[in-house]
Amino acid sequence: MTEPRPDCAVAHYHEIALKGGNRPMFIRRLTDNLRKAVQGLGKIRILSPRGRILLYLNEETPWPILSERLSGIFGIANFSAAYRCPTEPEAIEALVNRLLDSKTFQTFRISARRGDKAYPLTSMELNIRLGRHVQEKTRARVDLEQPELTIHVEILQREALVYFEKLGGPGGLPVGVSGHVLSLISGGIDSPVASYLMMKRGCTIGFLHFHGYPHLTKASLEKAEELVQHLTRHQFESRLYAVAFGEVQRLIVLNVPPPLRVVLYRRFMLRIAEEIAHRERAKAIITGENLGQVASQTLDNLTVIQEAARLPILRPLIGFDKDEIIETAKAIGTYPVSIQPDQDCCRLFIPPHPSVAAQLNDIEKAERNLDVSGLVKMGLETVERMAFTFP
Ligand code: ATP
Ligand code: MG
Numbered sequence: 001m002t003e004p005r006p007d008c009a010v011a012h013y014h015e016i017a018l019k020g021g022n023r024p025m026f027i028r029r030l031t032d033n034l035r036k037a038v039q040g041l042g043k044i045r046i047l048s049p050r051g052r053i054l055l056y057l058n059e060e061t062p063w064p065i066l067s068e069r070l071s072g073i074f075g076i077a078n079f080s081a082a083y084r085c086p087t088e089p090e091a092i093e094a095l096v097n098r099l100l101d102s103k104t105f106q107t108f109r110i111s112a113r114r115g116d117k118a119y120p121l122t123s124m125e126l127n128i129r130l131g132r133h134v135q136e137k138t139r140a141r142v143d144l145e146q147p148e149l150t151i152h153v154e155i156l157q158r159e160a161l162v163y164f165e166k167l168g169g170p171g172g173l174p175v176g177v178s179g180h181v182l183s184l185i186s187g188g189i190d191s192p193v194a195s196y197l198m199m200k201r202g203c204t205i206g207f208l209h210f211h212g213y214p215h216l217t218k219a220s221l222e223k224a225e226e227l228v229q230h231l232t233r234h235q236f237e238s239r240l241y242a243v244a245f246g247e248v249q250r251l252i253v254l255n256v257p258p259p260l261r262v263v264l265y266r267r268f269m270l271r272i273a274e275e276i277a278h279r280e281r282a283k284a285i286i287t288g289e290n291l292g293q294v295a296s297q298t299l300d301n302l303t304v305i306q307e308a309a310r311l312p313i314l315r316p317l318i319g320f321d322k323d324e325i326i327e328t329a330k331a332i333g334t335y336p337v338s339i340q341p342d343q344d345c346c347r348l349f350i351p352p353h354p355s356v357a358a359q360l361n362d363i364e365k366a367e368r369n370l371d372v373s374g375l376v377k378m379g380l381e382t383v384e385r386m387a388f389t390f391p
Pocket of ligand 1: 183184186188189190191192208209210211288289294296297344345346
């Protein structure tokens with residue numbers, strides 16, 4: 001027998017993450033985000049009776065697509081396909097009967113929760129009553145430790161919900177509660193992961209990519225576009241700024257000693273980023289930098305790079321191992337795009353021995369040979385803006 005179509009989705013969030021006075025705002029944001037996430041799936045009513053969020057489905061809602069969308073919504077700890085009935089124990093038993101027709105199992109347990117404390121039975125009494133009922137109907141055994149099937153029952157004020165499997169959400173905070181940031185996205189493995197982690201902490205993200213045009217192709221930009229489109233499923237709309245950096249790099253190369261180039265590229269990227277961050281009203285700049293991985297990412301160099309910007313630079317991957325970053329990239333689906341070959345502008349005019357311990361004095365001296373604001377302006381004049389939406 002096939003499973004009956006679910007009446008609703010019930011989603012739970014981590015209570016602790018949402019404690020305190022901000023809670024109503026968090027829940028409002030989460031429901032707003034869900035409203036965007038379910039676009040195109042028919043009319044879906046969304047409610048938030050204490051401690052949970054309900055999405056009432058309609059005839060056309062395809063559960064597999066809805067489930068896929070919910071699995072990308074930050075703030076959701078877990079969710080389930082659920083069935084609704086009146087709160088009387090008889091009605092719950094009748095619904096359970098109907099649902100169990102399509103299931104075979106040897107062991108089970110009931111896990112009842114009361115959202116409505118005025119309900120005449122305690123959770124324990126309900127567990128016992130429904131457990132006995134299921135036992136009589138199916139001859140299956142109760143196993144509280146490792147049941148094959150858990151039958152979840154939630155009593156709300158006006159209705160009861162019955163559901164089985166809890167599917168994992170991504171956790172974190174609803175996108176939008178933590179403000180807007182600008183993420184420097186290369187075509188590499190790290191920066192998409194860094195962006196993902198900041199969204200997970202509730203940020204909305206604007207993206208900025210530097211490509212090596214006209215001295216390289218725009219292949220890295222195509223990857224950045226694909227990555228941004230992929231990440232947009234968590235925030236529903238994104239802007240990507242693309243800056244042609246090749247000519248700025250060439251002028252740096254002409255005027256500064258080779259070992260300092262990499263740090264200088266980075267400082268110019270940041271200066272351009274800061275201008276775009278102002279346009280975007282972004283409160284911080286995000287990078288995928290990670291301590292000690294490559295020459296540009298020693299503590300000395302990170303410090304000297306940071307000096308070029310006034311906005312805070314957040315580096316969510318700073319303490320990660322490369323293995324951990326790759327694992328996350330695979331889990332969030334960005335890895336296959338990131339490993340495609342491209343022409344990364346950072347490898348343009350790279351000297352054989354980049355400095356690993358740049359000193360601010362030397363860097364500032366080198367920059368005196370450059371028209372700093374002119375180069376920033378030159379980069380900004382090439383900026384293109386692209387928009388992405390999901391679904
Ligand atoms: P990634 O995998 O993100 O490219 P990486 O380990 O290769 O990181 P770098 O190439 O040194 O490290 O870059 C460090 C960070 O600088 C990146 O994570 C990204 O935030 C930023 N960055 C580097 N190149 C670009 C680029 N072409 N456009 C935008 N941001 C960049
Ligand atoms: Mg890179």
